[in-house]
Structures are given as structure tokens and as C-alpha cells.
Amino acid sequence: MTNAELQTLAQLLSGLGVMLTVTDAEGHLLVSGPPAQHRGDALPHTVSMNLADGRRLVLIPDAETELRNAEARQRFRVLAEHSSDLIVAVDADLAIRFASQAATTMLDIVPQELHGRTLAELLAPEDRAGFIARHFMHATRRGPPGADLFRALRRDGSALWIEARVVLLPPGNGLGDYLVTLRDAEQRKQAELALGAANAELSALASTDALTGLANRRMFDATLRKEWFRALRDGAPLALLMIDIDHFKPLNDRYDHQTGDSYLIAVAQLIAHNVRRAGDMAARYGGEEFAVVLPGTAANGALDTAEVIRRAVQAARFDAIVKDGAPLTVSIGVAATVPIAGAGAATLVHSADAALYQAKRNGRNRVEILS
Numbered sequence: 001m002t003n004a005e006l007q008t009l010a011q012l013l014s015g016l017g018v019m020l021t022v023t024d025a026e027g028h029l030l031v032s033g034p035p036a037q038h039r040g041d042a043l044p045h046t047v048s049m050n051l052a053d054g055r056r057l058v059l060i061p062d063a064e065t066e067l068r069n070a071e072a073r074q075r076f077r078v079l080a081e082h083s084s085d086l087i088v089a090v091d092a093d094l095a096i097r098f099a100s101q102a103a104t105t106m107l108d109i110v111p112q113e114l115h116g117r118t119l120a121e122l123l124a125p126e127d128r129a130g131f132i133a134r135h136f137m138h139a140t141r142r143g144p145p146g147a148d149l150f151r152a153l154r155r156d157g158s159a160l161w162i163e164a165r166v167v168l169l170p171p172g173n174g175l176g177d178y179l180v181t182l183r184d185a186e187q188r189k190q191a192e193l194a195l196g197a198a199n200a201e202l203s204a205l206a207s208t209d210a211l212t213g214l215a216n217r218r219m220f221d222a223t224l225r226k227e228w229f230r231a232l233r234d235g236a237p238l239a240l241l242m243i244d245i246d247h248f249k250p251l252n253d254r255y256d257h258q259t260g261d262s263y264l265i266a267v268a269q270l271i272a273h274n275v276r277r278a279g280d281m282a283a284r285y286g287g288e289e290f291a292v293v294l295p296g297t298a299a300n301g302a303l304d305t306a307e308v309i310r311r312a313v314q315a316a317r318f319d320a321i322v323k324d325g326a327p328l329t330v331s332i333g334v335a336a337t338v339p340i341a342g343a344g345a346a347t348l349v350h351s352a353d354a355a356l357y358q359a360k361r362n363g364r365n366r367v368e369i370l371s
Contacts, residue, residue: 006031006057025054085183086162089169089176094119094136097176106162106184108155119180124151124159135166136178149185161189209284211261212268220283220291227295228345231338239302239336241292242352243271243309246329246364248288255322262321263328264288270312275305291352299336299369306332306367314365329365331356336369 006022022031048058086106089098095118099111107122120128127150134148151159163185166178207219215223224240231238245267252260268284275282275292285291292309294302310332318325333356335348351370359368 003030021058022051023056023058025056027056030055085181088114088119088122088180088182090119090178090180092177094132094178106160106182107152122152122182124153127151131164135164135180149189152182161185209268212265212284214268214272214290215281215283217283217286220281220285220293223281223283224293224345224348227293228339228348231295232341235338236296237298237336237338238348239294239297239299239334240348240352241294241302241306241309242285242333242335242349242356243290243292243306244331244356244360245288246331246360251326251328259321263318266316266318266321267313267328267330270316271309274309274312294336297336299334302334302336303367303369306334310365310367331359331364332367333357333359334367334369 003022006020009020020031021029023029048056050056083100084102084105085100086102087098087100088096090096095116096114099114101111103109103111103114114122120132123131131148131150148164149161150164152162154160161184163183165181165183169175169177169179207215209216227238230236245263248260248263251263264284268282268290271282271290271292277294279295281293283291283293292305294305297305310330313328313330316328318328333352333354335351335355337348337351355368355370358370359366362368
């Protein structure tokens with residue numbers, strides 16, 4: 001850089017309250033900007049460096065500017081120390097240069113113990129990469145990201161959910177490159193988890209039959225429709241079983257509705273126990289009628305599954321419900337097809353229903369499929 005260019009730089013720096021001087025190797029003044037203003041005996045902190053050609057460059061900040069910066073830093077420290085949030089200033093390498101007193105209450109760590117450690121060390125190991133990627137790798141692009149939840153580590157190693165915000169600090173601020181605000185978010189996270197669990201429970205209740213624990217009619221309709229279109233897309237088979245308890249009304253009238261409900265629960269458990277393949281779904285269709293959706297299953301496989309269920313119900317003993325266990329049987333209608341365009345899932349239901357009625361007409365306790 002020529003002396004003329006350095007003189008221009010000196011003029012620019014003077015507007016920022018910094019005086020620039022350049023001397024040659026013998027100490028003769030080559031470039032000098034406007035003198036920095038001093039207050040009393042205040043001695044500004046100077047920065048100097050030797051250039052490759054032997055010239056020496058010296059930066060002398062204006063004492064007034066340095067004093068204002070010092071006052072600003074002091075105000076920041078006072079505010080930070082009275083904040084319930086943990087405020088941390090870090091360098092570009094995330095080394096901690098300042099930590100507020102909230103470190104003691106939040107993490108059970110004295111602030112002075114954090115100096116020289118890195119911000120990443122305060123976070124749970126599994127959260128560190130995500131935190132750094134979100135808040136630091138792109139910190140200079142399109143402004144800082146919003147608040148995010150991560151887990152910080154207390155002195156005893158336990159985890160605390162925190163809300164983190166990171167802002168990029170201007171150069172020459174005397175604190176560091178980034179200012180990080182960590183807020184205790186444990187109650188917020190626990191509330192979110194409780195809300196998520198409640199929503200999941202409500203979703204399960206909305207799709208589950210309250211008596212038997214199987215999928216309800218609403219869930220059955222949605223699943224059958226979804227599997228129909230999946231099979232149509234893939235050119236795959238789809239089967240449906242419609243299952244009805246034989247002579248259930250007389251049994252219900254002979255005992256009581258509570259006993260009838262116990263039989264419904266027992267049959268539902270037998271069906272669920274014998275429908276275990278991933279993707280298969282057993283549902284209570286209504287009253288004493290059940291349905292089983294069998295994706296990727298052709299007629300022979302559906303008939304085999306239906307026969308397993310029929311035999312399981314016939315062989316079951318219900319002594320725990322009624323003394324000497326009044327026996328039960330079921331009739332099952334089977335339908336299986338490879339869906340074609342223009343048809344719908346209702347055609348599969350109609351076919352399985354028709355097969356079920358055929359099983360009833362042919363003596364019950366049997367499996368039928370329409371030929």
C-alpha cells in the first residue's frame with residue numbers, strides 16, 4: 001500500500017475516532033491522520049504493526065471514543081448481571097469471554113469457571129452439532145435465526161432445556177464476536193411434551209374403538225380407502241375379511257349387555273392376536289361385526305387368515321366371562337381383488353358382505369368367498 005493510499009485510509013479512520021500514523025524504519029513520520037482527542041491524562045490503547053517493507057503502522061483510538069466504548073461495556077455488564085437469562089459473549093471459535101451471573105442459578109456453574117471453555121461444552125453432546133449449524137455456520141446470512149430449544153448441561157451432568165438466541169456483534173466491541181442469550185425453557189418444553197402426548201392420546205381415541213381397543217369404523221374407512229389407492233397404483237392385491245359373531249343377539253339377551261361386551265372384547269383380542277403382519281389392520285365395524293384389511297394379500301392368503309381366526313374363536317374358552325363358558329363361533333366373508341381404475345373400495349366391502357351373508361345362509365361357523 002502506497003503512502004498516498006495510507007493517507008486516504010488515515011482520513012477515513014479519523015471519522016471513526018482513530019488516528020493512523022506511519023513511520024519508516026528510522027522512525028521518520030511518513031503519514032499522519034488528524035490527531036486523536038485526549039481527555040486529561042487518559043492514555044488511549046494503541047495498536048501497532050510492522051509492514052513488510054519496514055514501515056511501522058500505529059493506530060491510536062480517540063480517548064473519547066474509547067471511553068464511550070468502555071462505558072457502554074460497563075452498562076452491558078450491569079444489565080447482564082441483573083438478567084435472569086444467561087448471557088454469554090464468545091469469540092469466532094466459540095471460546096467464552098464473558099458469562100453473566102445467571103450461570104450460577106441456571107447451570108450451577110460460577111461464571112469465572114466458564115472463561116476459556118467453549119460454548120459447545122455447555123450443550124448436551126447430541127445437540128452440539130445442530131446448535132452450531134443453526135446459529136453459527138450461517139450467522140451472517142439473512143440475519144440471525146430465531147429462538148430454538150436445546151439441552152444445556154448442569155454441573156452434575158443433568159440436562160436442562162434452554163431457549164437460545166445468537167446475534168453477531170459489531171467489530172471492536174470489546175466483548176467478542178457473538179452474543180448468546182440462554183433462557184430456561186424447561187417448563188415450556190415439559191408443557192410442549194405434555195401437549196404432544198395429549199394430542200397423540202386424542203388422535204388415538206379418535207381412531208380407536210373404546211370397547212375393544214381395535215381400530216374404529218372411521219379408521220377402517222380411511223385405511224381401506226388408502227390401501228385401495230396404494231394397491232391401484234402398485235397393481236397389488238388387496239383383501240378384506242368381514243367377521244360376524246354367530247347368534248350374538250340371543251347370547252346378549254340371555255345374559256346382559258355387560259356380558260355381551262365381555263364377549264366382544266374377547267373375540268376382538270383373538271382377531272388381533274391372529275392378525276400380526278405389518279400393514280394388516282383389524283377393526284370393529286359395528287355391533288358384533290369386525291373387519292380385517294389385508295394389503296398385498298390375494299384370495300388364498302386371505303382365506304388362510306380367515307380360517308385361522310375362525311378356528312381360534314371356535315377353540316376358545318370363555319369361562320372367565322360365563323361359568324362353564326358359553327361357546328362362540330364366527331362367520332367370515334372374504335373378498336380379494338387387484339383394484340382397477342373406475343372402481344372403488346366400496347366394491348370390496350360389498351363383496352365381503354355378500355360372502356358373509358352366504359356363510360350365514362350355509363350354516364354359520366364357516367368361511368366363504370364369492371366365486
